[in-house]
Amino acid sequence: xxxxxxxxxxxxxxxxxxxxxxxxxxxxxxxxxxxxxxxxxxxxxxxxxxxxxxxxxxxxxxxxxxxxxxxxxxxxxxxxxxxxxxxxxxxxxxxxxxxxxxxxxxxxxxxxxxxxxxxxxxxxxxxxxxxxxxxxxxxxxxxxxxxxxxxxxxxxxxxxxxxxxxxxxxxxxxxxxxxxxxxxxxxxxxxxxxxxxxxxxxxxxxxxxxxxxxxxxxxxxxxxxxxxxxxxxxxxxxxxxxxxxxxxxxxxxxxxxxxxxxxxxxxxxxxxxxxxxxxx
Amino acid sequence: xxxxxxxxxxxxxxxxxxxxxxxxxxxxxxxxxxxxxxxxxxxxxxxxxxxxxxxxxxxxxxxxxxxxxxxxxxxxxxxxxxxxxxxxxxxxxxxxxxxxxxxxxxxxxxxxxxxxxxxxxxxxxxxxxxxxxxxxxxxxxxxxxxxxxxxxxxxxxxxxxxxxxxxxxxxxxxxxxxxxxxxxxxxxxxxxxxxxxxxxxxxxxxxxxxxxxxxxxxxxxxxxxxxxxxxxxxxxxxxxxxxxxxxxxxxxxxxxxxx
Ligand SMILES: Nc1ncnc2c1ncn2[C@@H]1O[C@H](COP(=O)(O)OP(=O)(O)O)[C@@H](O)[C@H]1O
Ligand SMILES: [Mg+2]
Numbered sequence: 001x002x003x004x005x006x007x008x009x010x011x012x013x014x015x016x017x018x019x020x021x022x023x024x025x026x027x028x029x030x031x032x033x034x035x036x037x038x039x040x041x042x043x044x045x046x047x048x049x050x051x052x053x054x055x056x057x058x059x060x061x062x063x064x065x066x067x068x069x070x071x072x073x074x075x076x077x078x079x080x081x082x083x084x085x086x087x088x089x090x091x092x093x094x095x096x097x098x099x100x101x102x103x104x105x106x107x108x109x110x111x112x113x114x115x116x117x118x119x120x121x122x123x124x125x126x127x128x129x130x131x132x133x134x135x136x137x138x139x140x141x142x143x144x145x146x147x148x149x150x151x152x153x154x155x156x157x158x159x160x161x162x163x164x165x166x167x168x169x170x171x172x173x174x175x176x177x178x179x180x181x182x183x184x185x186x187x188x189x190x191x192x193x194x195x196x197x198x199x200x201x202x203x204x205x206x207x208x209x210x211x212x213x214x215x216x217x218x219x220x221x222x223x224x225x226x227x228x229x230x231x232x233x234x235x236x237x238x239x240x241x242x243x244x245x246x247x248x249x250x251x252x253x254x255x256x257x258x259x260x261x262x263x264x265x266x267x268x269x270x271x272x273x274x275x276x277x278x279x280x
Numbered sequence: 281x282x283x284x285x286x287x288x289x290x291x292x293x294x295x296x297x298x299x300x301x302x303x304x305x306x307x308x309x310x311x312x313x314x315x316x317x318x319x320x321x322x323x324x325x326x327x328x329x330x331x332x333x334x335x336x337x338x339x340x341x342x343x344x345x346x347x348x349x350x351x352x353x354x355x356x357x358x359x360x361x362x363x364x365x366x367x368x369x370x371x372x373x374x375x376x377x378x379x380x381x382x383x384x385x386x387x388x389x390x391x392x393x394x395x396x397x398x399x400x401x402x403x404x405x406x407x408x409x410x411x412x413x414x415x416x417x418x419x420x421x422x423x424x425x426x427x428x429x430x431x432x433x434x435x436x437x438x439x440x441x442x443x444x445x446x447x448x449x450x451x452x453x454x455x456x457x458x459x460x461x462x463x464x465x466x467x468x469x470x471x472x473x474x475x476x477x478x479x480x481x482x483x484x485x486x487x488x489x490x491x492x493x494x495x496x497x498x499x500x501x502x503x504x505x506x507x508x509x510x511x512x513x514x515x516x517x518x519x520x521x522x523x524x525x526x527x528x529x530x531x532x533x534x535x536x537x538x539x
Binding site: 074092098108109110111123 | 449
């Protein structure tokens, strides 16, 4: 598996050799019914290989959260299906964890961070192992020694680290992240981006990362899935052939980085204007 | 917090009660009106009846019934409210009956309680439970339903079991509302124990007050009333201390938000 992951990280061309862990087949979602029915997802297809870092970008309101909730088994799609390790997702898969957009509301304010992280582990691991995992996860996200704080005693960035630590300690095969850094300040965001890259390497997790920030997507991803405007489909999949490990300065100075972000920016602009035309 | 501030806060709170008691003391000092005995006499009676072994005859039965009744109403109310909050089906089935029962003024239950239980402690407890349970039921149901969607998603995606969801997520989230229901339940419990003891009991503080009034034992009537006030005050105090402990996270969170 380690070999596969390395291949996935450096060269994405040998995709045939990779194991597909997550597959979306014509996923559709409509909200409401009758005259108020709006089609948000209109047949979304793409696949994620084990160990890959995928970023999904699309403008606000394009249905990124909707898509993620369908993948996470929190909401049934109204058409199509999601396969997790070959099985159709009908409920939240055991080997999948979600880091939600609104971190401050997904942590329990009546529990310390340590107990927040421990809660999902209770059915999975014995007490001794839980304690070890929690400390390891806290260290990985830079919160060593902060486990006894309550979430509301922490800054936004620390809360998001805590939410990530909870996901990590759960040791999922796939980590879904929904615009996790949208609400933190720029410096924290940079730190957290590198943190996610580091822990993805350490834990060897498959990451599906949703964002509306193109720079962030290119910086993090092995492959960027670009969504069209609503009703949403996959407009393009752009492999990111930037070397790893990535570096906030070097990678972003790379001319290839600029090319990729310009390309994706244009794709999204086109998608937006075409969806406006469609609506008119 | 420095001692000076605590002291001055205490003084601000206490000056009016102290003043009133002093006025009462001097105004009634050589009262010969049989309905308004001197405060000194009332306190002597209080001391004799409620601060000696005699107190066991009436105080202990009342407090026992109050505590049992309140605990039954509290836990029953939380259980029923949780059920209603979790299951829309149970809610729509039970709602009309509940609204009816709830709109009965609790003292109306007294005759039925008497029919069912006679003049017994069980009857007093019955009155407390059925009269005082509703605020806790309704607040718990509301609190249970107010689970933010983010937490619901979190609990589902981490596949928390039913007990974990209930005890680690749903009930703590509802706790502030449950406590405001419990506080009303407690107040109603105190009212109802007194009323039901006045109407139908052979012991208890309520019985003592009414009995002494009917036998023109005026100082006893006053002393019993004073005791009821003290009981109400102290139980509320204990309740608030418990609430502060359980909801410490909420207080902390609000203070941090404001800061
Ligand atoms: N529960 C819902 N009911 C009705 N409409 C919804 C619901 N959730 C999202 N939508 C609509 O679906 C569209 C996509 O929303 P969302 O998935 O949150 O987009 P994104 O995460 O990309 O910003 C929006 O127009 C939003 O208003
Ligand atoms: Mg969203």
